[in-house]
Amino acid sequence: MLSYDLTEEMAIERANVIREKISQPYQIYDAQINIxxxxxxxxxxxxxxxDYLYKCADLALYEAKKG
Incomplete structure (x- = not known):
């Protein structure tokens, strides 16, 4: 996601909202799907x-996946 004129706090809040929406469980037939x-x-x-920003974002994503 690219956005213009966001503070770090605003970017984190927006990322949290996106993550909360994605993390809602889905029911498909008899199975509950968690994402x-x-x-x-x-x-x-x-x-x-x-290209530098993309590499930095990729590294940040890698760190986020590590927990």
């Missing part, structure tokens, strides 16, 4: 290239 998500966040200084 979870990890979200990596990177905040740009406005100067960084997109």
């Amino acid at each position: 979870d998500a990890c979200i990596g966040i990177v905040i740009s200084d406005g100067e960084s290239r997109t």
Whole structure:
């Protein structure tokens, strides 16, 4: 997800809302499906290239998955 003009706090809150929505259980026939998500966040200084930001976000996601 890319967004413009978010503070770190706002980005974390938005990520938490997305994660809560994704984590709702789904009922399919007789089975309950539980989904979870990890979200990596990177905040740009406005100067960084997109490929660098993508790598940073990927590393943040990896750290989030580790718990």
